[in-house]
Amino acid sequence: MEFDNNLSEISAKIQLLKKTAVELKKLGENFPALEKNIARILASLKMLELNISDIVDLSPDR
Amino acid sequence: MRDVQRKDPFPYGDNLCVSLEAVCEFRQTSGTTGQPIYQADTWQDWEWWAECWSYTLWAQGYRPRDRVFIPFGYNVFVAFWAGHYAAEKIGCEVVPGGVLDTQARILKMRELRATALMGTPTYILLMADTAKSKMNIDPSGLGILKITCAGEPGASIPGTKNRLESAWGAKVFDHAGATEIGAWSYECSAQPGGMHVNDAFFLVEIEDIDTGEIIETPERRGKMIITALDRYAQPCIRFDSKDIIEWDSKECACNRTFRLIKGGVLGRTDDITKVKGVLLSPIAIEQVVRGIEGLGDEFEVVVDKVGYIDRITLKIELLPGMEKRRSAIDQILKDQLRLQTNLGYRLEYHEIGTLPRYNVKAKRFKDLREHS
Numbered sequence: 001m002e003f004d005n006n007l008s009e010i011s012a013k014i015q016l017l018k019k020t021a022v023e024l025k026k027l028g029e030n031f032p033a034l035e036k037n038i039a040r041i042l043a044s045l046k047m048l049e050l051n052i053s054d055i056v057d058l059s060p061d062r
Numbered sequence: 063m064r065d066v067q068r069k070d071p072f073p074y075g076d077n078l079c080v081s082l083e084a085v086c087e088f089r090q091t092s093g094t095t096g097q098p099i100y101q102a103d104t105w106q107d108w109e110w111w112a113e114c115w116s117y118t119l120w121a122q123g124y125r126p127r128d129r130v131f132i133p134f135g136y137n138v139f140v141a142f143w144a145g146h147y148a149a150e151k152i153g154c155e156v157v158p159g160g161v162l163d164t165q166a167r168i169l170k171m172r173e174l175r176a177t178a179l180m181g182t183p184t185y186i187l188l189m190a191d192t193a194k195s196k197m198n199i200d201p202s203g204l205g206i207l208k209i210t211c212a213g214e215p216g217a218s219i220p221g222t223k224n225r226l227e228s229a230w231g232a233k234v235f236d237h238a239g240a241t242e243i244g245a246w247s248y249e250c251s252a253q254p255g256g257m258h259v260n261d262a263f264f265l266v267e268i269e270d271i272d273t274g275e276i277i278e279t280p281e282r283r284g285k286m287i288i289t290a291l292d293r294y295a296q297p298c299i300r301f302d303s304k305d306i307i308e309w310d311s312k313e314c315a316c317n318r319t320f321r322l323i324k325g326g327v328l329g330r331t332d333d334i335t336k337v338k339g340v341l342l343s344p345i346a347i348e349q350v351v352r353g354i355e356g357l358g359d360e361f362e363v364v365v366d367k368v369g370y371i372d373r374i375t376l377k378i379e380l381l382p383g384m385e386k387r388r389s390a391i392d393q394i395l396k397d398q399l400r401l402q403t404n405l406g407y408r409l410e411y412h413e414i415g416t417l418p419r420y421n422v423k424a425k426r427f428k429d430l431r432e433h434s
Contacts, residue, residue: 043106047113
């Protein structure tokens with residue numbers, strides 16, 4: 001399936017988003033509006049990881 | 063769980079696996095088997111709850127065009143909270159029917175032309191009965207297309223499912239979850255006569271009740287041992303849910319590869335009781351009562367002792383206009399009960415509307431033997 005072929009690319013983008021979110025969180029330690037919204041973004045990103053990245057990590061060619 | 067809770071960090075005790083500051087949701091169990099269990103969730107856990115429910119609703123055909131009415135008393139019980147958030151997540155329009163009474167809820171559903179509904183099977187039947195008997199409204203004309211039932215196994219019991227679907231003119235789907243576990247199972251739109259286990263988020267095992275052996279072959283009943291794979295504040299690892307299930311051998315027409323459990327949740331190990339030396343599951347009685355035309359939706363089972371002998375009394379309601387058929391119904395009921403449960407019953411007919419009605423989990427089974 002075409003969708004399957006894109007999973008690695010999607011997963012890579014998810015990891016990029018996560019990296020950015022974690023960096024933002026560090027920058028926002030004294031900035032509650034940033035820190036709290038990033039916490040929610042990270043929770044949503046975790047759901048993307050469960051749905052996509054975990055599947056990519058489980059694939060036999062990795 | 064009960065022993066470690068209500069201590070520091072209060073109220074979860076040292077079962078809490080994150081800092082108290084990370085907890086943002088409190089729920090508790092209904093406490094039907096004793097003192098309620100407190101359940102902590104982080105925001106990520108809560109996102110996970112909504113994600114699990116999203117799998118359920120999407121599989122049942124919920125889409126952004128749906129207007130979902132939730133007639134649930136938003137409170138300390140998790141019940142339909144996550145269903146609410148999941149419907150939002152999918153993009154549906156959600157109407158919280160919180161503190162409205164049943165009649166006001168029906169009027170609001172009609173006013174807003176809701177297309178979907180969530181509730182316990184007992185309450186959804188009560189809503190239909192209220193609409194018909196007290197408001198002269200035919201619920202099947204309200205435009206509800208799908209109903210998600212949870213909290214009790216009724217939507218997987220054919221007799222109850224038929225009553226629900228015919229009353230509302232809607233597809234009725236089952237869903238199973240628990241406060242300490244999460245939303246682990248759902249019926250899909252193919253209605254395969256069972257539910258899918260959400261294998262992506264849960265590890266479900268079936269254990270032989272007597273030997274503890276793990277059952278992998280289909281159509282052999284055991285109790286469910288479940289692990290939630292991504293729950294953090296209070297992890298759920300190899301939890302004995304007391305639910306009785308069995309694997310289905312067939313593949314589902316919906317093409318999902320998540321495993322199927324045949325007939326949904328078939329009972330609970332703590333509900334099954336021995337009467338006259340025979341194992342009795344209240345679900346078997348529900349299946350019989352709800353499958354007989356002429357009987358109302360409600361019933362009650364009372365087990366007591368006459369001297370040293372167990373006695374089962376089944377209280378049922380005869381629908382108006384069915385008085386002439388009473389002896390025929392009586393015979394069918396006795397025969398079916400004998401066939402399904404291998405037990406004899408004393409039947410007690412009540413006027414329609416006089417047996418207790420329940421808004422949340424129904425308590426229709428009363429074992430008075432310990433107290434008699």
